[in-house]
Amino acid sequence: MQQQHQAVLILDFGSQYTQLIARRTRELKVFSEVLPFDTSLDRIRARNPIGLILSGGPESVYDAQAPVVDDELFGMGIPVLGICYGMQFMMHRLGGSVEAGHGEYGRARARVQAEGSALFTGLERDQQVWASHGDRVLQAAPGFVQTAESDGAPFTGVENRERGLYGLQFHPEVAHTEDGRQILANFVHGICGCSGSWTVQAFIDDAVEAVRSRVGQGRAVCGLSGGVDSAVAAALVHRALGD
Helix, strand or coil, X not given: CCCCCCEEEEEECCCCCHHHHHHHXXXXXXXXXXXXXXXXXXXXXXXXXXXXXXXCCCCCCCCCCCCCCCHHXXXXXXXXXXXXXXXXXXXXXXXXXXXXXXXXEEEEEEEECCCCCCCCCCCCCEEEEEEEXXXXXXXXXXXXXXXXXXXXXXXXXXXECCCCEEEECCCCCCCCCCCHHHHHHHHHXXXXXXXXXXXXXXXXXXXXXXXXXXXXCCCCCCCCCCCHHHHHHHHHHHHHHCC
């Protein structure tokens, strides 16, 4: 039987940093899985995640083809962290105000505004972050408090602890955000309650066990294109089944 690990799901809105978010959570010994933004709520529930992260993305919430998720996502009782576009979308759909065309790019200074902020626990009140957004939040949605600001974004951080909803206008996953690792740790460990017991080796062991369980005493055919995905799959299948 394949072991079930605590999981954080990352919904991909098209950010160039989505896979980096996944990598950072795994470095914190938390299993993460990237799914398309339009993944159904039923499929999300079936994964039984302990937390959700909404990635950034290049669109504006006002674009006709902007990616959207069902508003019910914010009422599932699972902690949600919106990053960049993910935060803007959350504020836009929950009654806040988003202003188009006022971007902030590159290094910025985030100034923590709220005492007892869950995301900024244990961090300096003034810190360097990495911004990359074309829109900005002008007013937080009802029930949210401002947790940080920057020169270019009056709401660089927001949270509604009662509902378990959090937002960051900057990217904690990139190296240019000095305390980004701790911010993500505060979310996955402190807010979501992840134990931090998952490892890459555990994933390999689970994958090998799953292949053996499915194939049994039969034979398997592996199509190897030479790309990374199929090469990893081939290595796992070979470890599970041998020649």
